[in-house]
Amino acid sequence: MKSELIQLFAINMKRLRQDxxxxxxxxxxxxxIHRNYISDAERGARNVTIKIIEKIAHGLGIQPEELLKQPSGKYLSQLFNIPNNFENSEVEQKQNLNNKITDNN
Incomplete structure (x- = not known):
């Protein structure tokens, strides 16, 4: 099972690159950074270091913290592996749960 933070990073990295x-x-x-490493990082198959996060952010022309921000909308559903056919209320419930977890940490 992938770490949620690694998965969050991977989703953000791919989204920001595509954007x-x-x-x-x-x-x-x-x-x-080698192309294979980039691919692995986007799939959440790498436990990237802070130095790599810095290099990727530089390559994307963004601040490093953008790669670790909580997603919204369709990207939130990717983080929780929520099928696209879920109703919005179910996605909102997952988001509320995530917010409670984040607030408690």
Whole structure:
């Protein structure tokens, strides 16, 4: 089972890369990280270091904390592996649960 933080990072990394309109190969070039590592990180298969987070953020032209922010909308459903056919109320329940967990930590 993947760590929720690793999964959160992976979802954000892929979303931000796609939003920037660049390929994994381009991000690899911009960040100085091998393309296979970029792919692994986007799938949550790597436990990335702070230095790697910094390099990826630089390659994306963002602040590192953007890679660790809680998602919303369809990206929230990816974090909790919620099928797309769930009703919004069920997604909101998962989000409320996540908020309670976050608030207690």
């Amino acid at each position: 920037a309109g660049i390929t994994q190969e381009e991000l690899s070039f911009r960040s100085g």
